[in-house]
Amino acid sequence: MAAPLTRPAETPPPQPAPPTKRPARAAGYPGARRGQRRAVALFTVPFFALFTAVTVLPMLYAAWMSLFREESSGLGFGGTERAFAGFGNFTEALGNEAFLRSFGHIAFYCVLYIPAMVGGALVLALLVDSAMARARRFFQIAYFLPHAVPGLIASLIWLYLYTPGLSPIIDVLDALGAHWNFFGQDEAIYSVVNISAWQWTGYNMIIFYAGLQAVPREVLEAATVDGSGALRTALQVKVPMIRPTVVLTLLFTCVGAIQLFDAPKLVQLRANTMGEDWSPTMFIYTAAFKGHDYGLAAASSLILALVAGLLSFVVTKLGNRWKAS
Structure with missing residues (x-):
């Protein structure tokens, strides 16, 4: 029997050569460097x-x-x-008792305001971050709401709350037998501190809370396993791990405090003992727009900027030492 005829194997059609890939440009390639510089610019x-x-x-x-x-x-x-006065305006500003006294007012204000505001914000952040906290989002929004009110409007609100015959706060204090003059010579600064703390405590609480969220959970779990209680964990674990955040907040608070203007300016409308030059910015405002001495105002503003820069340097140095300790 004859063997069946076999069909010759068909040769496959020629395949096109794969396209050659261009070599990727290295990071040090001149064109890549020019592109990076353009993006940066x-x-x-x-x-x-x-x-x-x-x-x-x-x-x-x-x-x-x-x-x-x-x-x-x-x-x-x-x-x-x-x-042309040369440095005469600077000499006059540095020799002006009202201008120098305004820095003393701000120093006393910082002694009262910074511990109250920063300490209050840190305590609130730790409470919201604690394991027992409930409705965290609600409290975050509630604490932040005062900061959403513009500073001028907040000062006007508290000016109303400080006014006898209009303020429900004064009515409650009088009913309890506690008489307090918010515009008194010694009490006016506490009124200013209260306005600033009310406005900025919630804002800094959000910053501290964000820093606490970055603390590794395994570190907190290890502290709990070692027998550390909630208070000890907060003070010895959480707070040291957000030191950079605390230092940054202190820096911004000090720079903002030395530029204080709106709260004392409005309180001064009722507290006549404060004077129109109670803070350095109020002194500059009075010299420029009431005394029309723009040279003195300009020199005073430059001195204020220099003091703010030196204060920032000191706070940064002390904060770096605290972080390294």
Whole structure:
């Protein structure tokens, strides 16, 4: 029997060669470096342009104005002339008792305000972060709401609450036999501290709470296994691990305190013993817009900026030592 015929094997059609891939550009490739520089410039140039427009240029203009003073001639009937004063405005500011006294007021304000506000915010954050806390989101929003109110409006609200005959707080205090004059010579500063603490405690509580959320859970579990109670864990584990957050908050609080203006300005409307130059910013405002001495105001503002910079440096140094301890 003849063997069946076999069909010759068909040769497969030729396949096209796979496309060759271009080698990826290394990170050090000149084109890649130019692209990175363009990306960096795209994000940083707008910031530096805005920073120059709203910070650097006003400071340079203030430095220029501080070198001159307005002088009148002809018994005040001949108008005013701008005369070069050199560092005379700085000497006058540093020799002004009201200007120097305003820094003393702010120092006493910081002694009262910073422990109350930062300590209160830290305690609230620890309470919200504790295992026994319930309705955390509600309390976060409730504590933050005072900060959502603009500072001027908050000062007006408390000015109403401080006014006898209008304030329900004073009515309650009178009913309890506790008489307190919120606009008294010695009590007015406590009124200012209360306004600032009411506005900023909830804001800093949110910052501390965010820092506590970054504490590793296994560290807290290890502390619990070692027999550490809730209070000891909070003070010896949680607080040391958010030291950078606490230092940053202290830095911002000190810089903000030295620029205090709206709260004492409104309280001063009823507390006449405070004076229009109670804080450095109030002194600058009075010198510029009531005394029309723009050279003195410019020199005082530069001195205030220098003090704020030195204070920031000191707080940062002390905070770094605390973090390293």
